[in-house]
Amino acid sequence: MKQAALTITNGLLVTREGAPVSGAIRCDGDRIVAIGADVVPQEGDRVEDARGKLIAPGLVDLGVFAIDKPALHFGGITRAALMPDQNPPLDRSSTVRYAAQSGKPDLWVHPLAAATRGLEGSDIAEIALMRDAGAKAVATGRHWIADSGTMLRLLRYCAMLGLTVIAHAEDSGLTGSAVATASEMATRLGLPSAPVEAEALAVARDIALAEMAGAKLHFRQITTRGALDLIRAAQKRGVAVSAGVTPAHFMLSDTALADFRTFCRFSPPLRREDDRKAVIEAIGDGTISIIASGHDPRGPEDKRLPFADAEPGMAGAETLLPLTMNLVRDGVIDMAAAFRLLATNPAGLLGVNAGALEVGLQADIAIIDADRPWIVSSAKMAAAAGNTPFDGQGVQGRVLALWKGGLKVG
Amino acid sequence: MTSANSSSRSRYPAGSLAFPHRGLLGLAGLAPHEILFLLDEAEQWVELNRQPTKRVDHLRGLTIINAFYENSTRTLLSFEIAGKRLGADVVNMSVGQSSVKKGETLIDTAMTLNAMRADAIVIRHASSGAVRLIAEKVDCPVLNAGDGQHEHPTQGLLDALTIKRAKGEFVGLKVVICGDILHSRVARSNILALTALGADVRVCAPPALMPADIERMRVTPYHDFDAALKDADVVMMLRLQNERMTGQFIPSPREYRHLYGLSVERLTKAAGDAIVMHPGPMNRGVEIDSNVADLPGRSLITTQVEMGVAMRMACLEVLTRKARGLPGWAEPREDKGSWA
Numbered sequence: 001m002k003q004a005a006l007t008i009t010n011g012l013l014v015t016r017e018g019a020p021v022s023g024a025i026r027c028d029g030d031r032i033v034a035i036g037a038d039v040v041p042q043e044g045d046r047v048e049d050a051r052g053k054l055i056a057p058g059l060v061d062l063g064v065f066a067i068d069k070p071a072l073h074f075g076g077i078t079r080a081a082l083m084p085d086q087n088p089p090l091d092r093s094s095t096v097r098y099a100a101q102s103g104k105p106d107l108w109v110h111p112l113a114a115a116t117r118g119l120e121g122s123d124i125a126e127i128a129l130m131r132d133a134g135a136k137a138v139a140t141g142r143h144w145i146a147d148s149g150t151m152l153r154l155l156r157y158c159a160m161l162g163l164t165v166i167a168h169a170e171d172s173g174l175t176g177s178a179v180a181t182a183s184e185m186a187t188r189l190g191l192p193s194a195p196v197e198a199e200a201l202a203v204a205r206d207i208a209l210a211e212m213a214g215a216k217l218h219f220r221q222i223t224t225r226g227a228l229d230l231i232r233a234a235q236k237r238g239v240a241v242s243a244g245v246t247p248a249h250f251m252l253s254d255t256a257l258a259d260f261r262t263f264c265r266f267s268p269p270l271r272r273e274d275d276r277k278a279v280i281e282a283i284g285d286g287t288i289s290i291i292a293s294g295h296d297p298r299g300p301e302d303k304r305l306p307f308a309d310a311e312p313g314m315a316g317a318e319t320l321l322p323l324t325m326n327l328v329r330d331g332v333i334d335m336a337a338a339f340r341l342l343a344t345n346p347a348g349l350l351g352v353n354a355g356a357l358e359v360g361l362q363a364d365i366a367i368i369d370a371d372r373p374w375i376v377s378s379a380k381m382a383a384a385a386g387n388t389p390f391d392g393q394g395v396q397g398r399v400l401a402l403w404k405g406g407l408k409v410g
Numbered sequence: 411m412t413s414a415n416s417s418s419r420s421r422y423p424a425g426s427l428a429f430p431h432r433g434l435l436g437l438a439g440l441a442p443h444e445i446l447f448l449l450d451e452a453e454q455w456v457e458l459n460r461q462p463t464k465r466v467d468h469l470r471g472l473t474i475i476n477a478f479y480e481n482s483t484r485t486l487l488s489f490e491i492a493g494k495r496l497g498a499d500v501v502n503m504s505v506g507q508s509s510v511k512k513g514e515t516l517i518d519t520a521m522t523l524n525a526m527r528a529d530a531i532v533i534r535h536a537s538s539g540a541v542r543l544i545a546e547k548v549d550c551p552v553l554n555a556g557d558g559q560h561e562h563p564t565q566g567l568l569d570a571l572t573i574k575r576a577k578g579e580f581v582g583l584k585v586v587i588c589g590d591i592l593h594s595r596v597a598r599s600n601i602l603a604l605t606a607l608g609a610d611v612r613v614c615a616p617p618a619l620m621p622a623d624i625e626r627m628r629v630t631p632y633h634d635f636d637a638a639l640k641d642a643d644v645v646m647m648l649r650l651q652n653e654r655m656t657g658q659f660i661p662s663p664r665e666y667r668h669l670y671g672l673s674v675e676r677l678t679k680a681a682g683d684a685i686v687m688h689p690g691p692m693n694r695g696v697e698i699d700s701n702v703a704d705l706p707g708r709s710l711i712t713t714q715v716e717m718g719v720a721m722r723m724a725c726l727e728v729l730t731r732k733a734r735g736l737p738g739w740a741e742p743r744e745d746k747g748s749w750a
Contacts, residue, residue, distance in 0.1 A: 183623050184626040188627065190558050190560030191539075191559070195622070260538070260543070304515075305516065305543070308537050
């Protein structure tokens, strides 16, 4: 039985450009049918009063490692691109198809096909079969494809299939078993480390190959000034290369590693302060076009270990929105840009009909109080595990209500 | 900068304020006067160890567990002798015969040791930060006997004690540490101790074995060993830690010796009364020639071993003072730490 249409009134509508505008949004079925200041509820509509808060698109999280619905919904995420680093990896159409169905109806999972079989970096996987099973892009996973020939063939093949390649940018010859950035902090702690140039080298090679292949290339996490400069220059030349980042790399530097805090063990690792500032600059000037959570809940068995033995990753879904709101409050970006980074751009990369408040798009909508303060607490998180480096930190910005395809979540 | 030429106890705050730490996880958090306090405390044990009867009852009834997750000969033996000479019951936990081999986690082991009511736990582990992780889970003092490439604080202290007894003064002393700095926890602890006490520390290694930003630790990096040796008062050699290397860091041991091996001829570039040190185990003929290692009056390598026992006695005795109810030794501040 079809649900009545939904009208959310009395809100501030997030637009693609400029400041949010007062108005309402009406959805019928799973689509947005009307939006603007003059929109009013029709008879029989379900009516929600936004009470002057933001009406925004549901977030599209490009690259999570676990389908952790409570955390994703808490964070206002209605669509999540699932990284292929699963057990088993998403390198077959059957696993991709299963993953694509795993979140419905209130969370849409967009699997990212493993670029190579077993994510081992050598044999290209059955990407066309996985695309037809629901994969929305191709990812190299947590690893760099070291063989340039393999990477070129992959990029050419994905260009033919119309899929973006999402790459991890760390030259494995330099990183080896590194768990930190080569710096004073890593030296003092005696942690295996690699120079920041490992990222720039990987980026330089992959940009060159993407240009040769005419492929669309997205670096999921770019965290260093050198790599960002290369991407900025390539974008100016018209190369179809984009970059993303997670909040950890614009909020924290490697000084957070003091005391061997494994909740700060990431891949790529936290960088030096200058690199953190470079990431913020790149978000401001548009070089970085996507902010994702990298959500990877890890329990004590993965984290309560010596630093180098701990698994990388953080439970980031719940803090994605408020930490991005920091950038708005600091004047780095405006509200429209924040939601382009969190929803519109990732939706565009995945080629899904969502990520913005526009007629005809999917009714994935969040009501957000951008100023609401709350304290991040590892112990109280909705996530499957509380591995956040922001435990105890005060943040602002919280989702008050969420709809996926017009259906209220929770 | 603090001078080490006076050993007057009055320089130190009273009671636990003299050493306000629950354990010894590293030298990074220690103030110069706290390091000097431990060095001075060790002097009495140097004297005791030279007596025919080398035993006191200070730690009678206390249990010390040596949990070594990495192979060790001298450090384990040194800690065992130190504990026994203080009258403690010392138990060595060999990982090869423990549940660690059955997959028990580090935390489980820590909680097990804690439940056994140890009064001090000495830990060596292959991972940087592992000792801190255990220290957060146990109620007794924890002493770091070496964690990965991070720190080996008692080695840093015993080396400082050796230097102090040989040279009397740290301020302005030119110390060269040469070898595999990248993988060396001994180098890090020595750098922290010696720079805190006012020494001019030079570190020398090929580029592949020199850690990033090492100069931020207030040392001068060198690649040229002969230049580093100029007028040096102390020459501390380190071995190549092949077990921690992945990939090729040097072309060959022969080539390494050519550039960084300490020979009698090379030693002439240092000060005429320069002392030679090595934490052991030595690779004779690689980083140090035998005729240098055994040089009478100049090589203090065996003295370092002797100071090691005294220094570890001092650390165990000081860190168990609260448990033993010594007047003035209240609960020290917690060394901040968190696994998360």
